[in-house]
Amino acid sequence: MSKDVLTIGGKVFTNRLFTGTGKFADNRLIAGMLASSGSQMITVALRRVDLSAGGDNILEYIPKSVTLLPNTSGARTAAEAVRIARIAREAGCGNFIKIEVITDTKYLMPDNYETLHATETLAKEGFVVLPYVLPDLPLAKRLENAGAAAVMPLGAPIGSNRGLETASLIALLVENCQVPVVVDAGIGRPSQAAAAMEMGADAVLVNTAIATAQDPVSMGRAFGMAVEAGRMAYLARLAEMSALARASSPLTGFLNE
Amino acid sequence: MSFFSVIEDYQAFDFDAYFQQVSRSEVARVLAREKLEALDFLTLLSPAATEFLEPMAGKAQQLTVQYFGRTIQLFIPLYIANHCANQCAYCGFNRANAIERRKLTLEEIEAEARAIAATGMRHLLVLTGEAREVTPMAYIEAAIRRLKQCFASISIEMFPMQEAEYRRLKTAGVDGLTLYQEVYDRQIYRKVHLAGPKTDYRFRLEAPERGARAGFRAVNIGALVGLGEKRREVFFTGLHARYLDDRYLATEIGVSLPRFNPAEGDFQPRYPASDREFVQFLLALRLFLPRAGITVSTRERAAFRDRLMHLGATRFSAGSCTGVGGYARPDRRQTPQFEISDTRDVAQVAEAIAAQGYRPVYKDWDLIA
Amino acid sequence: MQITINGKIEQMDACTIDQLVRRQGLKPEALVVEHNRRIVQQAHWQEIQLREGDSLELLRFVGGG
Numbered sequence: 001m002s003k004d005v006l007t008i009g010g011k012v013f014t015n016r017l018f019t020g021t022g023k024f025a026d027n028r029l030i031a032g033m034l035a036s037s038g039s040q041m042i043t044v045a046l047r048r049v050d051l052s053a054g055g056d057n058i059l060e061y062i063p064k065s066v067t068l069l070p071n072t073s074g075a076r077t078a079a080e081a082v083r084i085a086r087i088a089r090e091a092g093c094g095n096f097i098k099i100e101v102i103t104d105t106k107y108l109m110p111d112n113y114e115t116l117h118a119t120e121t122l123a124k125e126g127f128v129v130l131p132y133v134l135p136d137l138p139l140a141k142r143l144e145n146a147g148a149a150a151v152m153p154l155g156a157p158i159g160s161n162r163g164l165e166t167a168s169l170i171a172l173l174v175e176n177c178q179v180p181v182v183v184d185a186g187i188g189r190p191s192q193a194a195a196a197m198e199m200g201a202d203a204v205l206v207n208t209a210i211a212t213a214q215d216p217v218s219m220g221r222a223f224g225m226a227v228e229a230g231r232m233a234y235l236a237r238l239a240e241m242s243a244l245a246r247a248s249s250p251l252t253g254f255l256n257e
Numbered sequence: 258m259s260f261f262s263v264i265e266d267y268q269a270f271d272f273d274a275y276f277q278q279v280s281r282s283e284v285a286r287v288l289a290r291e292k293l294e295a296l297d298f299l300t301l302l303s304p305a306a307t308e309f310l311e312p313m314a315g316k317a318q319q320l321t322v323q324y325f326g327r328t329i330q331l332f333i334p335l336y337i338a339n340h341c342a343n344q345c346a347y348c349g350f351n352r353a354n355a356i357e358r359r360k361l362t363l364e365e366i367e368a369e370a371r372a373i374a375a376t377g378m379r380h381l382l383v384l385t386g387e388a389r390e391v392t393p394m395a396y397i398e399a400a401i402r403r404l405k406q407c408f409a410s411i412s413i414e415m416f417p418m419q420e421a422e423y424r425r426l427k428t429a430g431v432d433g434l435t436l437y438q439e440v441y442d443r444q445i446y447r448k449v450h451l452a453g454p455k456t457d458y459r460f461r462l463e464a465p466e467r468g469a470r471a472g473f474r475a476v477n478i479g480a481l482v483g484l485g486e487k488r489r490e491v492f493f494t495g496l497h498a499r500y501l502d503d504r505y506l507a508t509e510i511g512v513s514l515p516r517f518n519p520a521e522g523d524f525q526p527r528y529p530a531s532d533r534e535f536v537q538f539l540l541a542l543r544l545f546l547p548r549a550g551i552t553v554s555t556r557e558r559a560a561f562r563d564r565l566m567h568l569g570a571t572r573f574s575a576g577s578c579t580g581v582g583g584y585a586r587p588d589r590r591q592t593p594q595f596e597i598s599d600t601r602d603v604a605q606v607a608e609a610i611a612a613q614g615y616r617p618v619y620k621d622w623d624l625i626a
Numbered sequence: 627m628q629i630t631i632n633g634k635i636e637q638m639d640a641c642t643i644d645q646l647v648r649r650q651g652l653k654p655e656a657l658v659v660e661h662n663r664r665i666v667q668q669a670h671w672q673e674i675q676l677r678e679g680d681s682l683e684l685l686r687f688v689g690g691g
Contacts (some may be wrong), residue, residue: 022690024689051652057655057686060656138506192430251567
């Protein structure tokens with residue numbers, strides 16, 4: 001068997017936990033979390049500088065070996081997402097982009113329609129596009145055809161820590177998508193990350209659950225191990241629980257006649 | 258990326274070694290699984306799995322009833338021409354064969370359509386040989402337009418075409434494409450396809466995908482069981498179906514299991530399959546592709562076909578004539594492309610299906626233009 | 627002169643982008659500058675003279691999931 005790796009946008013990842021930089025009490029914890037979890041891709045956001053305050057440079061805490069995944073958070077339309085993506089690329093942070101378009105401020109659900117349009121535009125411009133979406137199979141296929149490098153269905157609302165509430169819909173994506181499926185949002189504990197990997201997700205993206213833990217560095221490690229365990233279980237083929245059907249009378253007896 | 262690269266991936270695969278190491282317990286493990294991967298499928302095709310036909314049948318029946326109910330969809334083939342530029346060692350229409358060549362006129366096609374429609378059949382499979390100068394696209398389109406008047410669904414089984422040509426036929430009223438690779442083994446493919454455009458293995462291999470891209474509602478593929486090493490051929494048929502099914506959600510992917518009829522002409526298949534093997538292949542395909550339609554044609558004997566509806570088959574041809582025309586004027590029947598074994602007419606086949614506790618379906622859908 | 631920085635109208639003396647960044651005490655390495663909706667690479671900051679009515683966006687990467 002060849003080594004189990006994940007390839008996105010031509011980059012090879014040996015670790016399947018993607019992390020985020022949001023909500024850390026202290027940005028210095030990010031470097032420790034990256035080291036303990038082994039994560040090789042991390043999200044960042046782009047914001048206007050507050051001229052009155054100085055400000056920390058978050059990129060200082062991220063080793064160069066880790067792939068930056070700028071997101072388009074704050075965008076409410078495809079056009080805004082496209083603008084943010086172009087800025088992020090110009091800023092020299094590579095051509096990976098997580099498209100996140102949210103028009104619903106109540107539940108923070110991604111807007112699949114705007115996200116698809118942004119994906120179409122950005123994939124044509126050579127971006128490695130990872131759209132964050134509700135798990136909708138026909139939409140995922142459209143994203144794939146539009147050139148998305150992966151699809152990132154949510155497990156539960158952002159920051160809710162509720163786990164894989166959309167498991168059965170994600171399973172359809174896992175079964176039918178040609179591009180990697182990365183479960184993003186809602187994963188609150190390592191066991192949920194492991195469950196996502198067991199069902200065949202290619203990676204998971206975890207931010208809040210790590211950043212807001214009492215000890216983010218240890219929690220990062222726990223998630224890293226859970227993702228690895230889940231992946232290993234998937235590759236090792238879980239035993240099925242279903243029972244065999246038994247016909248009341250032989251179906252193949254005629255072959256002996 | 259096309260299915261061709263999947264074939265290439267298996268070039269170095271040692272099938273014999275794989276079959277050697279399949280144990281009884283491994284077969285049992287695969288049978289307990291819900292979703293089968295490629296190698297699970299191969300395990301079910303292994304000689305070791307022949308001891309497990311009954312449990313395989315139980316699961317196959319359960320899955321088939323779950324997805325299809327107790328129904329058998331019926332269709333009937335209509336050959337509109339037998340001119341052919343190819344020289345396929347096994348085929349009655351081989352250009353080297355001195356048979357009467359004929360192409361139906363549009364009026365004759367209409368007469369055939371009326372005769373077939375009178376049997377109650379609403380799904381038609383239209384066939385030609387491969388002779389673009391004799392049966393050009395314009396002729397095929399015109400034929401489809403006429404036939405569309407009498408049938409709810411029209412599928413074609415013709416030479417492989419370009420995507421744009423498939424789109425034209427879709428516009429003319431075709432909703433299904435049947436195209437058999439005949440044999441996935443490239444060496445054997447070269448040996449049995451001696452001359453003509455069909456010698457292009459890859460153009461044929463990728464045609465079902467072009468059909469799916471063109472938007473056909475159904476695409477049906479298969480290997481002629483007997484030409485190549487049978488277990489491998491069925492394996493690649495299943496992989497090809499899975500490949501298409503994974504990529505084209507708008508198209509129903511089906512498979513056929515055409516088997517050489519021992520009564521057939523001079524060509525002796527190198528890898529004939531017994532009934533037991535045939536049943537194993539059918540069951541393995543069903544377990545690997547739970548939602549796929551599986552077609553069994555009149556090449557198979559009546560009594561045998563009647564058993565297969567319990568084991569995963571979902572589509573039967575019936576009342577078939579495999580020469581050009583033949584329905585409007587049975588007295589003028591011509592040399593067939595292949596011999597049929599189940600010679601019952603449509604009503605008899607329908608009756609036999611009902612007698613097995615299944616429902617014959619003459620019309621599954623109607624395309625509303 | 628009057629220019630718009632991050633959506634707010636600001637009064638200031640004529641200067642280049644480079645001068646403005648220094649004057650505001652911003653760390654250049656973390657900064658992305660968009661001048662009249664066009665991104666300006668850091669190497670070109672010295673060349674762009676800001677004019678009356680210009681619009682500037684000063685952005686930087688922050689934490690986000």
